[in-house]
Amino acid sequence: MNIKKLGRLVVPYLIWMCVLVGLPLIIMVVLTFLKSNALDLSTAEFSFDSWRLLFSDLTVRTALKNSVVNAGIATIICFIIGYPVAYIVANSNFSNKLIILVLTVIPMWSNSLLRNNAIANLLSERSIVNDVLNNIGLSFIWPIRGVFYDSGFSPAVVIGLVLTYLPFMILPIYTVLEKIDKSLLEASMDLGANKVKTFFRVTFPLSIKGVTTGIIMVFLPSFSGFAIPKILGSGNLVFIGTLIDSRFMNRNYNFGSLLSLVILLIIFGSMALIFKVDKEGETLI
């Protein structure tokens, strides 16, 4: 396409991104060095309190640990479930587009908070499912809502995270698997590798790109969310997201910003990783 002329269409987007991505970054960095009441600059003073707190506060450490443990376990489970599902869809004879829609988009038309609330209901001592099952002589009771171990691992929260973010693992992996040239696999078989070997030597390495994206797309929201821990952890569990939320609600923008920057650091690391494996961003959708 006519390069110089149409390229100009990007300029407004660049400005938009600068204002909404760049500017807040600067504001946040500045805020971490201040002690202020929300954004009120008239009473603000220079202070390292937030930074000191970051390294000394026990709550921060617990929250980080809880977030990492639960998000990590959820991500691993999502990968273990999501990869085979993506693989099955990519190799199925059905209309792939339809299955992918069923797997990813349609569940999202139900409100995610409501869905987690339903899971919470299922994992409580008395649930509507058990009540319905009773009528046909069955029962299902698994009261783990709010339960957590010393490591911070909470089965209910992990289940909620997995069921909420699984689609974000399936979609990118499916996208790369579907694009793999089938003749590559035939070539591999032709060269004497059996199905299992072909999978590990050809298919899997070629799908790393999608796996990377999938892992990041599941880990980041699991790590930083605060609604699911609140619903399924019954508020017993502090996550890093919970902490950020409470700081901002208490008008402590300084410490809140610092914690956000910690998350942002992880995100930039992930983005560097994604940019390395997938320069055109084709696995993100």
Add this chain to the structure above:
Amino acid sequence: MSSKVLSLSRKIVLFFRRPKVEKTLKITISIIKWVFFVFIIFLLYLPIFIIAVQSFNNSQLMYDFTEFTFKWYGMIFQERALRQAIMNSLLIASLATLISTVLGTIFSIGIHSLTKKRRQKMVLLNQVPILNADIVTGISLMLVFKVFMYIFPDIFGFTTMLLAHIFFCLPYVILSILPKLSELDDNLYDAALDLYCKPATGILKVIIPAISSGIFTGMLMAFTMSIDDFVISYFNTGQGFDNVSIWIYASIGRQMSPAVYAYNTAFSFLMIALLIVISVRSSLKKRKNLIRFSQNKI
């Protein structure tokens, strides 16, 4: 000893190589595969199913199914706060989808026309809102909008939420359109100009129709993301402008009106129905073309 193990393992391999055994094995594997697949779909839909059950439950209690009823469906628009939240959600989602689809299409065409290096940089920048944690996005936007408040004191509420939704919808639209653009013949736009289109007409008449499937995907993604968003909306609302997610979050732990289950179920069904209508219509159109073509051949 080891030779015994070896011969045993060979025997096992040979056993599985026997045609009959091999066939049974294949069938078993494929059954396991599909059972697993259906089970995962079941799990994904289990919460949605529970919500549906709750929506038909006469009792307000979340754990006690008393009687089948449609009454909550009638209640959706009875409760003022919920009705307002639903209206707000739909309004924001529709507007954000519309605006980000239009802008996203324009920006995509711009990004596509850049040189390779610049394009990659733009794609990277475009990924920021997608990969960024919702909470960081939400807070970032809130901070900027708070600064804007010095100039426009009343923006918190509808305006900020709409801007925030456009912000995280745009990248999805752009990401769905870009691959479609790179599938196009490089000379397509030039061909339009060559055949007497002015630049803007060329884009409207040729580029946009050729990437329409990408635009549609982007629209679908944008709407889905917008309607399901909680965190970003939560940080960027004000003056009591609640959407459904915020309403639900506020009601968690308290007695939630089952009307929201009814709304959720009805909305899902309407969306699915809409999708079916659209896809049926497009396949009908294809068939029509086919008929026209075959008539022409005769």
Add this chain to the structure above:
Amino acid sequence: MAKKLIELRNVTKTYDGSAVVDNINLYINENEFITLLGPSGCGKTTTLRMIGGFEKPDSGEIILNGEIVNELPPYERPINTVFQRYALFPHLNVFDNIAFGLKNQKVPKEEIAERVETALKLVSLPNFAFRKVSNLSGGQQQRIAIARAIVNRPKILLLDEPLAALDLKLRQNMQYELKEMQRKLGITFIYVTHDQEEALTMSDTIVVMKDGVIQQIGTPTGIYNEPKNRFVARFIGESNIIEGIYVRQNLVSFMGVEFDCVDIGFEDGEKVDVVIRPEDLDLIDPKGAKLVGVVSSSIFKGVHFELCVMVQEKEFVIHTYENKPVGQTVGLRVDSYEIHLMKVDKE
């Protein structure tokens, strides 16, 4: 008398600091079939795009019917293009593709239908009007692309390697058809190709390009028989190129032997490149031959044999109808009017 239709004067185009088209001068007459020929990357497409109005020259002028048209956008030029990979509109059927330009020019409906039908007949695809373009074969798409351009009755038709994607047989048929079409319609064709055979068969005039610079402009026979430099000689057909010295008028010396020749325009004692086409070398008895060598290889090419003969460490390629076994000593002979002399390249 032919009339000048379009002219390029000192046209230069640079990308990222390097000149892709370097100070080109060229004029094209009405009804001419002119071909831009050169290896891939030599700036042919860029030249064509500047004529079509898709790119602006950095310097120089493009003059159409006596007017400078540098700033004229493509949609205001009486020129249409057949693009390299056709660039058919994927969302439109064949009819709408061809009618696209006419609709934009607000031609009345009945006339559009008529002209599209005529165009389809011209490219021998009647009854294809309501097909989807994506269901057509490469050759058919090619024809639709041509129909889409000529239906607008342009003064000039630009064709960018239109046959490159077709297989040999189809390509040869299309070459013939395109030539016929050009004669019938009386449109000036500016044709781009990297295939010298195609250029030789179709063109009235050939422009040989290399690295953005025009090497030679001439008729196919002129360029074949009298290449101006080594590049042209090598690019257009096979040739034996030998270093020699222009002894004096009508006498040239190479391989240590003196030959009669007819080319003029060199100074006595000047170094020259001697070009002899493989089919112009005859095999004779080694006794009394000016050049004697040993056959080093022989390949059957269908009509003729291609022999390689080593003469004093220098390999000569010869096309002949009679085979000689490898290892046999043979004599070579060349007629004086088939010895072509060129100035030595500075490269």
